[in-house]
Amino acid sequence: MVLSRIWSAFxxxxxxxxxxxxxxxxxxxxxxxxxxxxxxxDTIQIATQNITELNPExxxxxxxxxxxxxxxxxxxxxxxxxxxxxxxxxxxxGVIGTSETAVKICLxxxxxxxxxxxxxxxAERAGGIxxxxxxxxxxxxxxxxxxxxxxxxxxxxxxxxxxxLLGLDNAATPFGLKAMESLQTLxxxxxxxxxxxxxxxxxxxxxxxxxxxxxxxxxxxxxSATPTDIFLPCMIATFAATMAAMIVVSIxxxxxxxxxxxxxxxxxxSAIVGLLVVYLVNLTKEGLDNFSMLLSNGxxxxxxxxxxxxxxxxxxxxxxxxxxxxxxxxxxxxKIIPYLVGMLIAISLLRTSGVFDVLIDGMKWVAMVxxxxxxxxxxxPTALIKPLSGSGARGMMxxxxxxxxxxxxxxxxxxxxxxxxxxxxxxxxxxxGAVGIKNTRYTVTAMLLADLVGVITSVIxxxxxxx
Numbered sequence: 352m353v354l355s356r357i358w359s360a361f362x363x364x365x366x367x368x369x370x371x372x373x374x375x376x377x378x379x380x381x382x383x384x385x386x387x388x389x390x391x392x393d394t395i396q397i398a399t400q401n402i403t404e405l406n407p408e409x410x411x412x413x414x415x416x417x418x419x420x421x422x423x424x425x426x427x428x429x430x431x432x433x434x435x436x437x438x439x440x441x442x443x444x445g446v447i448g449t450s451e452t453a454v455k456i457c458l459x460x461x462x463x464x465x466x467x468x469x470x471x472x473x474a475e476r477a478g479g480i481x482x483x484x485x486x487x488x489x490x491x492x493x494x495x496x497x498x499x500x501x502x503x504x505x506x507x508x509x510x511x512x513x514x515x516l517l518g519l520d521n522a523a524t525p526f527g528l529k530a531m532e533s534l535q536t537l538x539x540x541x542x543x544x545x546x547x548x549x550x551x552x553x554x555x556x557x558x559x560x561x562x563x564x565x566x567x568x569x570x571x572x573x574x575s576a577t578p579t580d581i582f583l584p585c586m587i588a589t590f591a592a593t594m595a596a597m598i599v600v601s602i603x604x605x606x607x608x609x610x611x612x613x614x615x616x617x618x619x620x621s622a623i624v625g626l627l628v629v630y631l632v633n634l635t636k637e638g639l640d641n642f643s644m645l646l647s648n649g650x651x652x653x654x655x656x657x658x659x660x661x662x663x664x665x666x667x668x669x670x671x672x673x674x675x676x677x678x679x680x681x682x683x684x685x686k687i688i689p690y691l692v693g694m695l696i697a698i699s700l701l702r703t704s705g706v707f708d709v710l711i712d713g714m715k716w717v718a719m720v721x722x723x724x725x726x727x728x729x730x731x732p733t734a735l736i737k738p739l740s741g742s743g744a745r746g747m748m749x750x751x752x753x754x755x756x757x758x759x760x761x762x763x764x765x766x767x768x769x770x771x772x773x774x775x776x777x778x779x780x781x782x783x784g785a786v787g788i789k790n791t792r793y794t795v796t797a798m799l800l801a802d803l804v805g806v807i808t809s810v811i812x813x814x815x816x817x818x
Contacts, residue, residue: 542790595801
């Protein structure tokens, strides 16, 4: 019910904001077209004006360089410096293009899902998942008291968290969906999210990551002198978001986290991560890249090797087991298409209508009135979009770096924000959609609170490390 209300609110607010812009601004007479059939990167022509008709600020700027942007309106003067083209650039696809994109995303997942679900099927038949379940049982039994001892869902969740930790998004999704399906078998009310499903999804969305490889690569490609300097803030921010998710959900579910087993496991994990951080911060960019590739890809191959070796030892028909799992992965991708289309079109309407622009402008005004440093506001678009769209947030991070510089405070903050949390609504649509959950209960609230902790921590860390 909560998700339904949020989804409806997204659509209503987007259309209202778009209508206000249409009625009261001459720059947005094509906004309805943008929202329905517009394409990302489209140039929407507004007018052609003589340079003498422009206000002095814009005129002076165009005399220095041929293009200028103010309040998301672009001005480009011709070679004679007389006529100025006034236009907007669309930030994302309209609902038609977004619907197509959602289907393409699901189709793109099919190969990955069939691969990892196939190997997971082999591992289950060979007893590997049960082994992992027994290893993590003492800790997970406290966070998931409703799950029976040594249930295979423990193993699935451990694989998901491990993949996230190593930055293996492609592997984390199949493992996570399998964990969700395992938890659904224990759910007495198939339409309502169980306590265990909520705890798992919130911990997953915390996004605890050891090495933000893709962010480092983007910063390097954009000319950063020290592309790895965001590594430690990202690590701390994701850890804070994950711990916040655990605490918030535990309060909802009345779980006591001050148990010796929980403290021991969390403390042990923190110590291991801390030691790795100490080792990694002393590496060069090349050394960090090499370590990351070895750790992530090497572990994947090691898992495949162990699974096949264990299956042969148990005399399992390896290929048939793989095919059975791969079929399951295929149909899972098909099932989530409607849920993903529904969520992404609402997000598209929010972005094309300019709702985010209104929020950012409002935040900057509040910061100025309060006498605060406003630089952090320029990095916040990444944080606002991240719960809704991973690719959108990545694009916003790149745009911030292009505008202010990869090594600017704003650019670094955007990078940390990109790595501080997961795509909340995308995750909810995918994971709950795969098992047919209709009532998400307090999942959205808990995940957004964890996201907020990640954002606040990221801003504080940015001022500590980069201000």
